[in-house]
Amino acid sequence: MKLILFLIFIIVIVLKSQAQWTIPADASQKINNVEITPKSLTVGKSIFNKMCQSCHGKKADGMGLMKSASLIADSLQLQKDGVIFYKIATGKDQMPPFQSILKEEEIWAVINYLRILVNPDSVPPAKNVKLILSGTGKGNQRKVTAMVMEKGDSAYIMQPDVDIHFYIKREFGLMRFGNDYNYTGSSGKVSAMFPTGIIGDKEGVVTIYAKIEDSFMFTETTDSIVQKWGKPIVVNNEAFDERSLWASRDKAPVWLLLVANGIILFVWLFIILVIVNIFRIKKLSKLFIK
Amino acid sequence: MSVSINKVEENKTERLKEIVNHLVQPMGKSGIGFKIWIAFLSILAIAALAMYIKQIQEGLSVTAMRDIASWGIYISNFVFLVAVSLVGSLITAILKLNKIKWATSLTRISEIIAVAAVIFALIIIVVDMGRPERLLNIFMYGRLQSPIVWDIIVVNTYLVISLLLLYLPLIPDLALLRKYKTDVPKWQSELYRILSLGWQGTDEQYKILKKSINILMVLIIPVAFAIHTVTSWLFASTLRPGWDSTIFGPYFIAGAFMVGAAAVVVAMYIFRVKYNYQCYLTDYHFNMMGKLLVLTSLIYLYFNVNEFMVPFYKMKTAESSHIKGLFSGEFSMMFWMVQILGMIIPIILLLFKKFRKPKPMMIIAVIVVIGAFFKRYLIVTPTLLHPFLPVQNYPESYHHYVPSFEEWTITLGSIAGVLLIISVFVKIFPIIPIWEVAHEEGIDNDILNK
Numbered sequence: 251m252k253l254i255l256f257l258i259f260i261i262v263i264v265l266k267s268q269a270q271w272t273i274p275a276d277a278s279q280k281i282n283n284v285e286i287t288p289k290s291l292t293v294g295k296s297i298f299n300k301m302c303q304s305c306h307g308k309k310a311d312g313m314g315l316m317k318s319a320s321l322i323a324d325s326l327q328l329q330k331d332g333v334i335f336y337k338i339a340t341g342k343d344q345m346p347p348f349q350s351i352l353k354e355e356e357i358w359a360v361i362n363y364l365r366i367l368v369n370p371d372s373v374p375p376a377k378n379v380k381l382i383l384s385g386t387g388k389g390n391q392r393k394v395t396a397m398v399m400e401k402g403d404s405a406y407i408m409q410p411d412v413d414i415h416f417y418i419k420r421e422f423g424l425m426r427f428g429n430d431y432n433y434t435g436s437s438g439k440v441s442a443m444f445p446t447g448i449i450g451d452k453e454g455v456v457t458i459y460a461k462i463e464d465s466f467m468f469t470e471t472t473d474s475i476v477q478k479w480g481k482p483i484v485v486n487n488e489a490f491d492e493r494s495l496w497a498s499r500d501k502a503p504v505w506l507l508l509v510a511n512g513i514i515l516f517v518w519l520f521i522i523l524v525i526v527n528i529f530r531i532k533k534l535s536k537l538f539i540k
Numbered sequence: 541m542s543v544s545i546n547k548v549e550e551n552k553t554e555r556l557k558e559i560v561n562h563l564v565q566p567m568g569k570s571g572i573g574f575k576i577w578i579a580f581l582s583i584l585a586i587a588a589l590a591m592y593i594k595q596i597q598e599g600l601s602v603t604a605m606r607d608i609a610s611w612g613i614y615i616s617n618f619v620f621l622v623a624v625s626l627v628g629s630l631i632t633a634i635l636k637l638n639k640i641k642w643a644t645s646l647t648r649i650s651e652i653i654a655v656a657a658v659i660f661a662l663i664i665i666v667v668d669m670g671r672p673e674r675l676l677n678i679f680m681y682g683r684l685q686s687p688i689v690w691d692i693i694v695v696n697t698y699l700v701i702s703l704l705l706l707y708l709p710l711i712p713d714l715a716l717l718r719k720y721k722t723d724v725p726k727w728q729s730e731l732y733r734i735l736s737l738g739w740q741g742t743d744e745q746y747k748i749l750k751k752s753i754n755i756l757m758v759l760i761i762p763v764a765f766a767i768h769t770v771t772s773w774l775f776a777s778t779l780r781p782g783w784d785s786t787i788f789g790p791y792f793i794a795g796a797f798m799v800g801a802a803a804v805v806v807a808m809y810i811f812r813v814k815y816n817y818q819c820y821l822t823d824y825h826f827n828m829m830g831k832l833l834v835l836t837s838l839i840y841l842y843f844n845v846n847e848f849m850v851p852f853y854k855m856k857t858a859e860s861s862h863i864k865g866l867f868s869g870e871f872s873m874m875f876w877m878v879q880i881l882g883m884i885i886p887i888i889l890l891l892f893k894k895f896r897k898p899k900p901m902m903i904i905a906v907i908v909v910i911g912a913f914f915k916r917y918l919i920v921t922p923t924l925l926h927p928f929l930p931v932q933n934y935p936e937s938y939h940h941y942v943p944s945f946e947e948w949t950i951t952l953g954s955i956a957g958v959l960l961i962i963s964v965f966v967k968i969f970p971i972i973p974i975w976e977v978a979h980e981e982g983i984d985n986d987i988l989n990k
Binding site: 510 | 685704
């Protein structure tokens with residue numbers, strides 16, 4: 251009896267994992283309380299690019315690193331917001347559950363973003379703005395400030411509520427710093443503390459970027475400054491100047507040279523001895539014939 | 541009294557003629573079967589050459605090797621061929637030094653297998669190189685710190701010793717061939733003349749010859765161990781799951797002796813049936829080789845248990861995905877076929893005398909050899925497909941490795957090349973050492989020299 255129950259248990263598990271999504275009846279009743287605004291869309295877009303793109307692809311067509319589901323096809327778009335919410339929150343098989351990773355309103359923001367992806371004309375076109383980055387302070391209290399303005403008829407108008415991403419240029423790419431969201435205030439400015447312990451080039455120079463990215467209101471914009479804020483990098487070539495296993499060929503360790511060449515010499519000495527013997531045999535034949 | 545001595549001597553001379561005829565006679569004739577065989581091998585080899593030319597023109601992109609799996613079937617084939625070649629040292633050196641009589645008639649078979657396999661092991665390494673025209677750079681700029689350089693040194697040394705060990709015991713036979721096999725084309729008799737060094741069979745010549753062979757027999761054992769241990773270090777000296785193992789050296793050597801013994805059994809069977817060598821490759825030989833094969837397989841089984849049991853018990857993160865891939869994942873089918881069909885079942889069967897008869901043993905040995913080939917594949921590729929550093933933004937296809945048509949053709953062509961060398965060799969030289977057999981039958985040098 252126990253065995254049968256166990257088998258049924260296994261079968262249920264196997265079937266469950268193969269089956270379609272099981273959506274509770276009340277899921278579709280759940281109401282999307284996040285309005286479609288440029289701001290929420292920007293949140294949705296950056297979450298999508300960070301967490302979903304790898305599997306679902308840049309265009310959300312399901313062609314990421316792995317085969318997943320298309321999120322722009324009718325098969326998804328015709329589903330109710332509440333159902334999609336449930337799917338993102340709970341996941342299935344390869345699709346990870348996001349309920350403990352994303353806040354509710356963030357999931358709604360992603361859903362709004364997916365809706366706009368197939369209907370891009372429903373939001374106004376992005377505007378060009380001017381982004382200016384500056385740095386102040388010293389020691390541990392260095393900070394960068396980004397200022398966003400739009401060219402008005404007679405003067406520049408400060409832009410509040412723009413999310414700025416701050417980066418430091420590293421060897422192979424950009425390292426993000428600052429908060430997850432850095433919205434400009436009413437003066438059009440937002441600041442971020444420069445992290446301590448950053449290593450720069452030989453003089454300690456670092457390049458800092460501010461970017462407006464993934465935004466629905468503004469086109470992509472970048473500004474950068476160069477500051478002597480980092481620690482100078484210390485290049486340690488000494489390790490390669492000594493004899494070691496990783497050094498160049500003329501710096502092989504002495505013991506290795508001795509052992510390896512010793513073995514080679516020893517073996518080849520005997521091989522040469524044998525070859526000499528071959529000639530000795532040949533010579534003996536000639537003697538014999540004489 | 542003197543009459544009976546003469547009689548004995550006459551008998552022995554007669555016996556020698558018989559032996560020589562028996563061992564030399566199949567050499568010249570080549571029936572239709574042989575011609576088809578050679579044609580078949582040549583076609584494979586030429587196809588491989590064509591594919592290699594394509595590879596040179598288009599680069600290694602004709603293979604399925606990509607960023608993640610940068611070693612594929614070429615390198616597994618290299619390991620396989622090196623493993624097979626180790627049998628030369630097992631039979632010609634280890635058995636002979638232990639004064640095991642029945643090994644005598646197997647020495648040349650195993651030595652030619654060793655030489656042919658090692659030659660193609662060297663060739664396949666060049667095939668695996670993306671820029672073969674830079675081969676000389678290894679010698680010009682190679683670092684002695686690198687196991688790859690050790691491998692190059694040791695494989696070439698092994699080739700030289702194996703060639704010498706093939707050649708030296710051939711010298712007295714060449715003298716016999718000059719005497720008894722005169723119906724050969726000019727180039728062939730010329731070849732015999734040059735290679736035989738005008739051998740006269742004086743006591744002193746025999747003394748030098750035997751001493752030289754003894755030196756080589758002792759020398760080849762450490763070099764053979766070195767060639768395969770260093771080959772294993774190419775893997776074991778990296779920090780990769782599945783390769784990061786301290787027993788890789790003995791693990792490889794045990795596996796090599798196993799596949800080598802199996803290869804010799806297959807060759808023995810073919811010569812026995814095709815050349816009617818029942819009296820030189822007797823049931824007794826097969827029985828003993830069967831026991832040897834069981835012994836080497838058991839050692840290999842023991843190392844296999846070690847190699848998988850310890851990481852399986854610990855299941856360290858990186859190892860565990862490797863082990864799971866082998867035990868129940870992508871490679872499980874091949875893995876269990878290789879382990880069960882290629883190792884465990886042969887061991888069980890060969891424990892019974894019934895299966896140590898020529899025919900069943902030949903079949904078992906063929907399976908062991910094929911299993912051994914795929915075993916090398918399982919050692920090389922799955923590990924590469926589990927890189928330590930997480931990889932991003934690679935196309936899906938980079939995460940799998942299935943050898944391309946070109947790779948298979950070249951690999952099969954290299955094995956055809958090995959068989960081609962052996963097939964041509966046995967047409968020109970006797971595959972059973974005549975003088976050693978004669979000595980064992982008590983026919984002394986005076987009679988041999990007559």
